[in-house]
Amino acid sequence: MSAAVWALVGTFLGLLAASEYYWPDLVHNVPQLQFGRLRPTHVNVVAFGFISMANIGAIFYVVPELCRTRLWSERWANVLMVAWNTVILAGILCLTNGITEGREYAELPWFIDIPVMAALILYIVIVWGTVLSRKERQLYVSIWYIAGTTLWFPVVYLIGNRVFFSVPGIGDAIANWFYGHNILGLWFTTNGIGLAYYFLPKITRNPLYSHLLSIVGFSTIAMFYTPTGTHHLLQSPVPEWLKAVAVISSVMLLVPVMSVLVNFFLTMKGKWGMMATHLPLRFFITALGFYLLTCFTGPFQATRWINWYLHFTHWVVGHAHFALLGTFGFIGWGAIYYVAPRVSGRQWYSRRLANAHYWLSLIGTTLMIIALTVAGLIQASAWEEGLPVYRGVIMVAPFMLMRAFSGLLIVLGQVLFVYNVYKTLVAAEEAVEGPLEDAPQAQPAGAQS
Amino acid sequence: MTTPRANYLYPALGLTLIMASIIFVVVLVPRWTFRPPEPRDLRDYTAQELRGREIYKREGCWYCHSMVSRPQDWDHGRRSRSSDYFYDAYHLLGSERSGPDLANIGGKFPDQYHMLHHKNPRYVKPGSIMPRYDYLPEQDLTDLTAYLQSLGPYGTRALDVEGGKDRYAATGETRWAYVRDYTWVGGPLDGVTEKVAFWKLDVAHQRALNEQLYGEHPEVPFKYSAEIEELMYGSSHEAANAKGALQGLATPVFPNKEALEEARLKDPEARAWTENSFREGQITDKNRLLANYGKGLFNNQCAPCHGVTGNGKGQAAFSMTKRPANFTEDKYAGFTVDAWYWRISRGVPGTQMPRWEYTLDANQRLTLAAFLRYVAQNKGLGKLEGVPADYGKAPAPPETTHPGAK
Numbered sequence: 001m002s003a004a005v006w007a008l009v010g011t012f013l014g015l016l017a018a019s020e021y022y023w024p025d026l027v028h029n030v031p032q033l034q035f036g037r038l039r040p041t042h043v044n045v046v047a048f049g050f051i052s053m054a055n056i057g058a059i060f061y062v063v064p065e066l067c068r069t070r071l072w073s074e075r076w077a078n079v080l081m082v083a084w085n086t087v088i089l090a091g092i093l094c095l096t097n098g099i100t101e102g103r104e105y106a107e108l109p110w111f112i113d114i115p116v117m118a119a120l121i122l123y124i125v126i127v128w129g130t131v132l133s134r135k136e137r138q139l140y141v142s143i144w145y146i147a148g149t150t151l152w153f154p155v156v157y158l159i160g161n162r163v164f165f166s167v168p169g170i171g172d173a174i175a176n177w178f179y180g181h182n183i184l185g186l187w188f189t190t191n192g193i194g195l196a197y198y199f200l201p202k203i204t205r206n207p208l209y210s211h212l213l214s215i216v217g218f219s220t221i222a223m224f225y226t227p228t229g230t231h232h233l234l235q236s237p238v239p240e241w242l243k244a245v246a247v248i249s250s251v252m253l254l255v256p257v258m259s260v261l262v263n264f265f266l267t268m269k270g271k272w273g274m275m276a277t278h279l280p281l282r283f284f285i286t287a288l289g290f291y292l293l294t295c296f297t298g299p300f301q302a303t304r305w306i307n308w309y310l311h312f313t314h315w316v317v318g319h320a321h322f323a324l325l326g327t328f329g330f331i332g333w334g335a336i337y338y339v340a341p342r343v344s345g346r347q348w349y350s351r352r353l354a355n356a357h358y359w360l361s362l363i364g365t366t367l368m369i370i371a372l373t374v375a376g377l378i379q380a381s382a383w384e385e386g387l388p389v390y391r392g393v394i395m396v397a398p399f400m401l402m403r404a405f406s407g408l409l410i411v412l413g414q415v416l417f418v419y420n421v422y423k424t425l426v427a428a429e430e431a432v433e434g435p436l437e438d439a440p441q442a443q444p445a446g447a448q449s
Numbered sequence: 450m451t452t453p454r455a456n457y458l459y460p461a462l463g464l465t466l467i468m469a470s471i472i473f474v475v476v477l478v479p480r481w482t483f484r485p486p487e488p489r490d491l492r493d494y495t496a497q498e499l500r501g502r503e504i505y506k507r508e509g510c511w512y513c514h515s516m517v518s519r520p521q522d523w524d525h526g527r528r529s530r531s532s533d534y535f536y537d538a539y540h541l542l543g544s545e546r547s548g549p550d551l552a553n554i555g556g557k558f559p560d561q562y563h564m565l566h567h568k569n570p571r572y573v574k575p576g577s578i579m580p581r582y583d584y585l586p587e588q589d590l591t592d593l594t595a596y597l598q599s600l601g602p603y604g605t606r607a608l609d610v611e612g613g614k615d616r617y618a619a620t621g622e623t624r625w626a627y628v629r630d631y632t633w634v635g636g637p638l639d640g641v642t643e644k645v646a647f648w649k650l651d652v653a654h655q656r657a658l659n660e661q662l663y664g665e666h667p668e669v670p671f672k673y674s675a676e677i678e679e680l681m682y683g684s685s686h687e688a689a690n691a692k693g694a695l696q697g698l699a700t701p702v703f704p705n706k707e708a709l710e711e712a713r714l715k716d717p718e719a720r721a722w723t724e725n726s727f728r729e730g731q732i733t734d735k736n737r738l739l740a741n742y743g744k745g746l747f748n749n750q751c752a753p754c755h756g757v758t759g760n761g762k763g764q765a766a767f768s769m770t771k772r773p774a775n776f777t778e779d780k781y782a783g784f785t786v787d788a789w790y791w792r793i794s795r796g797v798p799g800t801q802m803p804r805w806e807y808t809l810d811a812n813q814r815l816t817l818a819a820f821l822r823y824v825a826q827n828k829g830l831g832k833l834e835g836v837p838a839d840y841g842k843a844p845a846p847p848e849t850t851h852p853g854a855k
Contacts, residue, residue, distance in 0.1 A: 009545075028580075028581060028584075029583075029584045031508075031584065034508065034509070034580045034582075035509070035512070035513075035580055036508045036513075036580070037508070037512055038510055038511020039509060039512050040509065040512075061661055074651075098507035098508065100507065100509070101539065102506035102507075102509075102511065102539055102541065103539060103540070104543075148461075148464070151465060152465075152468055155469075155472065159472070163520055168534075168535070168536075168537065168538060169485050169531070169534035169536075169537050169540065170485060170531050170533050170534040170537075170540055170542070171479060171480055171483060171484075171485075172537070172539055172540040173542050174475075174476070174479050174480075174483075175476060175480070176540065178472075178475065178476050219464060222464060222467075222468050223467060223468070223471060226468060226471040226472060226473055226475065227474070227475040229475075230475070232544060233542070235517065235519035236519075236526055236529065236542060237485075237517075237529060237530050237531035237533075238479070238483070238531070239479060239483050242475065242479055242483075245474075245475060246475075290845065308519075311519075312515055312543075312544070312545055312546035313546070314525070314545075314547075316544065316545065317545065370770045371754075379546070383522075384801065387840040389546060389548060389549040389550075391577060393547065393548075393577065393578055394576040397576070397578075
């Protein structure tokens with residue numbers, strides 16, 4: 001799976017970028033590897049290379065399962081895989097060579113945007129082709145999420161990348177942040193949550209706690225995520241009514257988030273012990289834990305007074321790692337661990353490697369979030385005390401070192417992961433330590449289901 | 450039995466419609482209704498500045514340097530307006546400040562500073578984590594510098610709306626109004642020759658400037674400047690109004706800061722008053738108006754932290770890690786008006802004391818300085834109470850045509 005390779009590349013670039021926060025002269029005279037170019041590359045590779053690809057791969061497994069049919073066209077799915085990888089590669093080359101639109105999360109230049117749009121349209125056709133040719137009458141909530149995402153994400157991408165209109169000046173920032181926030185909310189979140197809606201009941205063999213809650217979560221997520229992007233611009237001169245809408249909808253995001261999380265945690269009832277024996281489930285539950293924390297800090301920092309204090313600090317970067325690495329990275333890994341043996345018919349090569357990958361990622365992610373959060377608080381209080389910016393830079397330097405170290409742990413985890421994937425799928429070794437997953441225990445007598 | 454598709458079609462259509470209307474409201478409506486006004490005090494970029502902007506974007510400078518000055522950044526200079534971005538073909542607002550904000554950078558430092566800073570930031574800012582850009586061609590660095598110098602109200606792009614630049618020329622100030630000394634710089638020492646040359650230029654310039662500005666006390670700002678890292682210059686009427694609005698305070702603003710500053714230096718009566726303020730028998734009508742204004746300003750702006758009697762026990766003091774100064778302590782009794790004026794203007798590094806030079810104009814700071822000298826010498830309000838009849842009342846702000854004063 002190319003997602004695994006991109007995970008390695010992406011986190012390695014992240015490590016390099018994080019190290020340059022501590023050793024600014026680490027790579028000198030290589031303009032391609034300066035921080036200003038590494039950072040967009042890191043973001044795009046992780047977002048489009050690793051997480052999107054892991055999500056799409058898992059979706060191509062989940063959707064046919066739920067529709068009791070075959071994928072609409074496996075040939076076109078393979079074409080999509082090749083195309084997507086080519087686009088990512090081209091994107092990396094552009095970004096590291098300074099060809100960029102200079103707009104956060106939408107850095108890819110317009111001639112990369114067009115193949116991305118084409119790939120997205122192909123993806124829509126495959127998903128909807130599968131859904132429309134289904135044998136199962138009921139549409140499960142995962143399909144709602146996944147199919148819904150295919151409808152709105154191309155629109156978000158179009159607007160965010162200014163393919164059909166351009167806005168001068170600060171209006172550009174509004175469109176940019178509409179996209180910047182919704183790539184998270186209407187692409188990673190909806191896909192990731194859709195996958196979790198499939199995997200959790202499937203693995204635990206518990207019925208979903210409440211279908212009503214899942215419908216509430218789905219129908220509100222699209223409504224409340226769409227206008228939130230402007231909360232990145234709360235202190236810039238954009239219309240006040242837009243800021244008000246953004247803040248209100250950011251806080252209202254607690255509705256879909258809590259409905260989803262309550263649903264998941266109650267679905268887990270009686271099966272928490274499975275986390276010890278079932279590795280993919282452990283990834284999913286960890287992701288949901290991070291999701292819980294993300295979604296409490298998100299509305300918190302989007303309110304005006306908290307944003308007044310925390311905006312522009314490392315806290316926000318930490319929050320982004322919470323969401324993308326902590327939540328959707330873990331869902332992506334879990335999905336790969338779950339789907340790969342079922343698709344290839346082979347057991348994972350090594351359970352110990354997978355375990356080590358889990359713990360390295362978990363410790364690395366946690367350390368990174370702690371470092372960035374504390375650094376953000378230090379920065380914010382330093383400004384509040386009237387200290388000049390670069391005094392703050394010196395003060396947070398130890399935390400930047402800690403962040404680089406956590407990046408090292410994560411990259412180590414990815415190395416193990418890629419080795420494991422290689423041995424399992426390519427080198428076709430037999431599993432050496434038994435499967436990653438144990439079947440769920442039988443319910444003890446008298447337990448509530 | 451209905452068909453499966455009919456079950457889901459209507460809710461799906463409804464959701465899609467709602468979604469489309471939300472997108473319409475938050476993306477397209479602002480695009481039609483929200484047009485930044487064309488700025489009267491800003492010109493378009495030149496070709497060189499545009500090239501610099503491209504380099505700024507290409508190298509990803511904006512990932513660490515934001516370009517919006519917010520209401521709470523009151524020591525960053527003027528607050529950003531939407532018209533500041535009128536000529537920007539793509540926005541470079543940024544979302545992080547690992548480096549300082551650049552919205553008002555233009556004119557703060559001489560070109561040599563920027564060139565040196567791009568080549569190795571640690572020449573001028575030890576501990577900086579900015580990468581070195583000395584591999585870029587000289588032309589790129591020059592363009593980039595031209596772009597940076599064009600930004601903000603003191604940048605080259607700002608038009609001379611009210612003859613402000615002429616006033617600077619009259620008081621002997623250059624475009625960069627105040628440049629700190631770099632003699633304390635540690636850090637790596639490659640490129641020594643260039644750096645030393647830069648120091649020399651800078652120190653000479655500094656000294657000349659201080660002598661012009663502070664007369665017989667050129668050493669005062671010079672000593673303090675070692676503590677203050679980023680010096681910016683300029684009072685902003687707009688920032689004052691914004692800050693006043695933020696706190697619910699009305700802060701009347703005098704125009705012509707520079708003229709008043711000059712008058713203070715040259716007018717013997719004003720000079721004498723600053724040295725002997727509030728001494729009985731020396732309060733003239735002209736002075737009393739200003740002195741009372743100082744008291745009013747203190748009540749509005751300083752008393753929340755320093756307390757109404759200047760004893761450092763204001764209502765907001767309890768939340769501060771570094772307690773506000775208690776002016777009744779003995780050590781403050783010896784402060785001259787110049788020392789007070791400097792302290793008010795530049796703030797106290799490491800505390801929450803702001804640089805009032807961005808919020809109050811020279812005359813306001815001067816009245817405050819006189820008042821503080823009185824408080825420090827009399828250990829509190831003392832005999833001042835009840836003396837002036839128009840106690841704490843601000844003079845009516847004069848007519849102004851400053852663009853920010855609307």
